[in-house]
Amino acid sequence: MKNILVINTGSSSFKFQLIQMPTEEVLASGLVERIGQENSEIHYSSEGFSGTKEKEVANHSVALKAVTNLLMDPEKGVIKDASEIAAIGHRVVHGGTTFSKTTIIDEKVKKEIKSLFSLAPLHNPPNLTGIEVAEEVFPKAQQVAVFDTAFHSSIPKKAYKYAIPNKLTEEKNIRLYGFHGTSHKYVSEQAARILDKSDSKIISVHLGNGCSITAVENGKSIDHSMGFTPLSGLIMGTRSGDIDPSVIFHLVEKLDYTIEEVNELLTKKSGMLGLTGYSDLRDIEAEAQKGNRECQLALEMNVYRIKKYIGSYAAAMNGLDVLIFTAGIGENSSTMRKLVCDNMDFFGIELDEEKNNTRSKENREISTKSSKVKVMVIPTNEELEIAKQVQELVS
Template identity: 65%
Template sequence: MQVLVLNSGSSSLKFQLFAMPEETIICAGVVERIGFTDAKFKFKSEHKNVETETKILTHKAALKLVAKHLLDKKEGVLKTAEDIKIVGHRVVHGGMHFNDTVEIDQDVKEKIKSLSSLAPLHNPANLEGIMVAETIFPTAKQVAVFDTAFLQSIPEKAYKFAIPNEFLTEHHIRVYGFHGTSHKYVSEQANKFLGTKESKIITIHLGNGCSMTAIKNGKSIDHSMGFSPLDGLIMGTRSGAIDPSVIFHLKDALGYSMKQINALLNKESGMLGLTGYSDLRDIELKASEGDKNCQLALQMNAYRIKKYIGSYATILNGLDAIVFTAGIGENSSLIRNLVCEDLDFLGITLDENKNNLRSKTIRTINSDTSKVKILVVPTNEELEIAKQSVSLFIN
């Protein structure tokens, strides 16, 4: 069967069309920099390779562009929309409602919408993708795969906040964690590469959104994001961890409304707030040209990651490997170098020559003397979503 997977990020839409269960990729692509006039569109199949720059301001417009190329009469890969049997959607926040993959109905859509305030850059885009896909592929089964599902194994001592108990029991305020589909996929690939299931791994997902997970024997035990995808590492436009008192100060002393604060921390902070750029490629270029703000932002970014590595190595009581993945983690040798320098106390030493090589396959970039493996593992959230979507109807 043909399964279309849609992975909506905060500023991107990745897509892959699979023949399942063979796991053969029929076509794949991405729309990057959604919301900008110079958005980038890539589409690749056996007979078609498109790379273009155009104005794409919304996720809805991005999905319509993808569908146009899928169904193109001359060079498309589908004869009709009915060829698609399943559309698998990445959904970021499942809250307490979802701890597994589900077929989408009206109730599921309403619950995804109700959680939008907890993932304002993601759940609305995920829901919009679902609703547009329902109109373009009306005969397909629509399936939601939740980022939060893999992180349900985090123990209570790690997911509970130190606030009165009723906020957890009555209002479900707790750490949920995100990027779980990616963390699950790359940790499983890392374990296969290492030849073991008994491992202590830290997975580092670095894209426009960034997160880290401590994983012991295949189960997540802690995660850098929290109640929403705002917490933890410095991200493209999100602040990451911040003293809650800053919010009170912004409101009471500086006159910001709660709506303005929400926009500030989610859309105007992070690398964008520090440098004026949200794309790390732009920041690295400006840093190389001597831009002090960009140089400092890169150092801050790596410093925050290093803090989590130290913390997670402690709770894991040891470390077998750290795994870099996602757009930045897989492609930025500079960030990997900044993160790994001066971690020899933990047995982490990088081989700069290996680090500077490019590859689309899993590889080690640690030195021969490093006690801890440093892996670059290309994530494939789309394949993981396809597999989970199909299993919902086969098993």
């Protein structure tokens, strides 16, 4: 038996699970959300205890140290000493062309992760912070990196290559990489298992503060909405998603923005935050219900973009068997799921509203019996998927 601590650091959140392998028993789990905001919350649960604490969490380093204290707390904790953790699996967003599989972390790996900061500015920096803090707190544990980009290594050249001079792809590795791969891999495999059908045509919609959508055919990723970085694709919490590149030139040449300011604008000040003043969908939905037109329009824009991708991926696969909703918004927002599935009968998508409005943490089907496409809500479990990959590597 090995205790594996899985650290999943998002752009504004920090999820963790301490999992005993190979039994897959979760000894403790939790979430630190709204990091960097005044209303940060720490959720923690272990056997016999579950609670939430409001506490200002300035950054991801503070978050990890708070979690570590809980794991070793005399009353709430599940371990007495850091040496009881054999390995730590770190979710790392961007692996570039260097990393296409799970990798043991050393100084060279950390240096390469740092070199990719510019490609995933909201994620790779906190990912590396998590690694460095974990090395301090758990010096005897094996540190392992699991890369979001790995699942998308199966995307064919016709889909990952940009229509730019060939040498930029071949020599500078400018291409589509894809992200949220651990999540898309887990939920698509869950759907295939439930359906007992490995040759399914699946569209996986991962909706959180970061949002992405993947076409999965016969268990392999064949296209994905994010590209060279996690900036493109769907409208996200603070990221713009798809935008005409000429807008960047206009901002720099005509409006006197610096390149750094444009990067800040598109990654941290756009998306739902730029449209509404809020980055959290819960706030936006609440304001929309009150009649806030900016929030209503932002939801419409968000849904419209998702529908366009569903249509294009259904065309690319020449069909669709399953539509999956996952991640924080996808699993919990019945409103978003309904808006996405409305007026999609051309694709054979019919939502059962009663099933959609039923809250559950289990895998579930929310389409009608007559729906040609099965619509499912599958809670992502990136942590378990990471623990499995870590176990395979260090066992």
